[in-house]
């Protein structure tokens with residue numbers, strides 16, 4: 001429906017300079033930049049999925065996760081997490097040109113400056129000395145470059161109280177970041193409650209400082225209200241470019257080094273999904289894997305690059321022993337706080353239930369199809385959230401921090417890792433370094449550890465505010481499914497395997513419950529449904545509530561090929577080259593060593609931009 005399906009490549013060249021695996025958020029950013037900056041070099045992107053139309057999560061006629069667009073996504077059920085009453089995580093990732101930017105919730109925020117500084121801290125002195133800094137200062141120019149920001153109209157800004165600071169932006173790409181021209185009439189109710197809790201509005205949350213109440217842009221075209229994603233912004237709209245090819249409907253199986261991992265760029269082995277044929281693609285310069293946090297480790301593992309013990313079990317010849325491949329899985333998770341109003345004013349209009357009225361809904365659909373688009377369908381899932389630090393949530397935060405530090409100093413932290421890692425010094429040392437970095441981060445009153453997004457305040461039968469844990473301490477794994485290595489991998493989230501995560505979860509829930517005591521909420525008779533007053537002084541009951549009600553994934557898997565030194569369990573260095581392999585890089589959300597306190601697409605674009613600059617720097621003039 002975007003009119004570019006015919007633009008996929010049907011005839012391959014005999015070889016390419018750069019072969020990129022995955023036409024996703026980071027992958028297409030890199031392909032666009034390389035093919036533009038290096039016109040004499042050829043770039044091929046190999047993508048598992050096809051070119052599909054990707055509606056926003058709340059666009060008519062289909063809604064998010066409905067089967068109609070299931071062809072554009074993988075759906076996973078993780079292995080059970082024993083510490084969470086054997087709950088499994090429902091996880092999706094994009095399987096389409098545009099990757100997950102094509103199916104996500106379009107909430108377009110960045111982490112706080114401290115989240116990215118923590119990436120470098122977790123890497124230790126070697127990373128702090130690196131010329132290619134992956135801290136906030138080193139990444140901010142790429143955040144700016146990666147999107148084109150359009151400020152809201154004067155009337156929308158006046159009506160809803162939108163604030164922004166254009167100095168956080170400045171890019172001219174075709175990836176749009178804008179504010180929707182619509183809000184539900186009851187959106188300010190919770191906003192007033194948050195303010196009464198002492199949470200302060202922040203003028204611009206994309207500039208590194210976001211502790212407070214944030215307006216968050218949406219990844220949408222400011223005129224049409226339609227989703228803006230990598231398939232459009234970094235492929236369709238930059239064509240024609242003679243040196244930029246895209247091969248769809250092909251699965252990258254593995255990379256092969258005929259003469260060992262130091263012998264130069266590997267060959268990429270590919271499966272044509274249409275007829276099952278397998279063939280090789282030759283890269284003259286590099287293979288760059290950008291298949292996302294759940295698939296990048298599978299390609300490396302099938303290549304014999306991964307934990308030696310696992311590869312032995314899998315009967316895959318060892319090429320490089322890198323235990324970190326498929327380790328370090330993290331995601332945002334959290335339980336809800338549910339409440340009802342006894343006295344919500346029926347005069348507030350429109351609210352989400354207004355969509356039940358056929359006339360209102362018909363006008364909403366008509367408005368979405370106008371130019372410029374207007375009305376509820378432009379709102380996506382909403383664009384406001386609070387971000388709160390641990391010290392601001394609880395005066396007892398120091399006890400939690402000292403528990404984290406003590407777990408490291410006593411050596412017990414190692415026992416929270418998957419058993420296969422507990423005797424590998426690099427994995428233990430890397431995890432300890434992460435925990436100490438997180439202890440510093442969580443002590444910082446400016447570094448948020450809770451997010452609670454909202455778009456409305458009253459959805460029948462009960463309103464929910466979610467407590468997203470932004471910086472979890474537990475670590476999971478991604479492993480090939482040995483009975484079917486080309487199929488979806490096995491995800492073991494191991495949520496709650498570090499028990500201190502329960503302290504962080506209960507702190508978030510206790511904090512959110514105090515919303516119901518604010519005059520703004522009492523005014524409308526807000527009444528808690530769950531967890532309820534019984535948990536007030538009862539930590540055990542609250543932990544049970546967390547285990548019963550937690551959602552294990554808010555669709556932000558990351559960190560499974562971490563950018564860390566090898567002796568800290570890392571898979572890639574600050575140049576994104578796989579440790580010990582020549583001509584092979586990874587660039588996507590698997591390289592982030594620590595989960596950032598935001599939804600991930602803005603970071604995935606920035607990672608792509610910075611990766612492209614590093615690669616261009618190496619090859620320009622060669």
Ligand SMILES: Cc1cc2nc3c(=O)[nH]c(=O)nc-3n(C[C@H](O)[C@H](O)[C@H](O)COP(=O)(O)OP(=O)(O)OC[C@H]3O[C@@H](n4cnc5c(N)ncnc54)[C@H](O)[C@@H]3O)c2cc1C
Nearest residue numbers: 022024025026048099100104105106107252292589599601
């Ligand atoms: C349902 C959902 C909701 C989300 N909501 C938000 C949100 O509101 N805001 C936000 O900022 N972030 C959100 N995210 C997260 C964010 O979109 C992703 O973290 C980010 O886009 C990941 O980028 P990536 O480049 O790492 O991977 P992706 O963009 O997922 O790209 C990976 C690509 O590799 C391809 N691929 C995989 N394996 C192979 C193979 N073997 N061969 C060839 N190709 C392969 C895939 O098909 C895919 O196209 C959401 C994600 C999901 C799934």
